[in-house]
Amino acid sequence: MSSRLGAIEFRHLRYFTAVAEARSFRAAAQQLHVSQPPLTRQVQQLEELLGVVLLERQPRGVELTAAGAVFLEEARNLLALAEQALDRTQMAAQGQLGRLDVGVYGSAVFDAIPRVIQAFRVAHPKVEVVLHNLDRAGQIKALRERRLTVGFNRFFIEEPDLVWDVVLAEALNVALPAGHRLADRSRLTIADLSGEAMVVYPRSPRPGFIDQVLGLFHRRHLTAQVVQEVDDVVTAIALVSSGFGLTMVSDSALNLRLPGVVYLPLERNEALIDLCMIRRIDDDSALLRAFIEVARTVLPPLPDELAGAR
Amino acid sequence: MSSRLGAIEFRHLRYFTAVAEARSFRAAAQQLHVSQPPLTRQVQQLEELLGVVLLERQPRGVELTAAGAVFLEEARNLLALAEQALDRTQMAAQGQLGRLDVGVYGSAVFDAIPRVIQAFRVAHPKVEVVLHNLDRAGQIKALRERRLTVGFNRFFIEEPDLVWDVVLAEALNVALPAGHRLADRSRLTIADLSGEAMVVYPRSPRPGFIDQVLGLFHRRHLTAQVVQEVDDVVTAIALVSSGFGLTMVSDSALNLRLPGVVYLPLERNEALIDLCMIRRIDDDSALLRAFIEVARTVLPPLPDELAGAR
């Protein structure tokens, strides 16, 4: 704990290093823009603190002792490391260094989130980005416990200590088996799906994507024919692939290509599904600000083109 | 060159580290045995010098910012390294750390020198010992050019800037072919060897072992029958092994066992051969002093037992 470092300061290292490198007090004094006596005094003091003679004073300048050569190397190293420490701290203050824990969940991991993460990694290469697969409740818990900096999720839920931002509105698509009677249409409406066998997800957490999808039917006084509830979009599409029925997926899930699965867009005005970012209301770290900025830049501010791009 | 390190001192690191670890200015002040205001001031100054806010002042102590956490790690590292720098410098001052370049030459490398080196390595494990095979002239040159700290050699030659110490006096032995007419004797005299076919070494540098051996004959008004001059003891013994004749070797060379070679000791009063250590007269480094001390301890101060031990 209490060290023998005593009263040694960087000034001693700077002065000694200059003198040792110049092999002269006077020359070092010029380089440092100070007069010569302070150098003599600081080096003397350093030697006294160390209990070691570092320089051999000679009529024509100074020579290093063996211990002095060792200390010179150490001092140079320390000074260089101190500079690096400054750099790293200033980078951290600008959000260019550190660690960002990101919670991810659901179909957005197949497109929107990777695009954001990738862009952030390019812009902030020294930041370690760690992804955590957590559902909404897990993200909220982890955020409160500081294990997470930001979470991506669907659906907006009010919490006093957290804030949500909608960062993307994705269109909905219908995934259906290749041989399905609707598979040759170019786009579909909710009404087209009334009474069709459907796979829905996720079973939990509630409310979730499943409720939003079912709500689309109820709002139109239509009935959804749920043949299977599953946990996630991948399982749902796997069941579609084996002919169980159809399911609804966001644009991001279009990257999931399984054999015998056809994706058709819903009419654009039928439904949009939000992608939200959740974070602590009191977190104003530069890292998070930078991440939000990247997310806003990467994700299109308006859903139009995405919905059209299928 | 000129750094952004500015006026940052170890004091700033020590104070900040204490505050950051205690999560409190007051608690840190107690641990450091100073009052609280200086801590506030030093940390403020550090933040100003860095241009970065390191701590979030809160009603119940302080919290680290992201940049503060980075700087804390850096500061701890720097302080630990500074301690190590002190240790290493002080070890160097005591001759326990550094590099020792040792010149070796001749038959002593087969016994006496390895014993010294081994003992020194045990006593000073952090000192890097580098051996250089150099003849006497090479050692003298390397010593003057500071490429060598100490050299082992035979024969004492006065030099103004160098000092020699005799560290060992070894007895002489005769190496002769197994079938030689003298091979069944238990010990020999110079007179016994008069007129015998001899291999002698080294051809250079002169004067050298060769001259000392030949001098033994001349001094007794005997003649040495030189059949071959070679460069080194190994070659000489190889020739003995193949029946060329006999040769003279020091005790150290007795470790060289070649088939068909018999070693017989010379009468002890016939001749002794010195092993010398050469060094700069102005080199009073702790490392060299320690090495000399080890050499004196390891090598027997009197030749008697060695001569008798064969």
Added chain:
DNA sequence: GGCTGCGATACCGCATCGGTATCGTCCCGG
């Protein structure tokens, strides 16, 4: 609402910094 504990601020005495002037010493040239 007063109490308590926190960090920040104001101010003070003094240690210590860097500056100027000078000394002692050695090298070197006339």
Added chain:
DNA sequence: CCGGGACGATACCGATGCGGTATCGCAGCC
């Protein structure tokens, strides 16, 4: 052989800035 010049060390001085005491402002809490 002696004087000039360059080096590091020393003496001394003013100013900076350290750490100290006293106090403020503020927030949480009984």
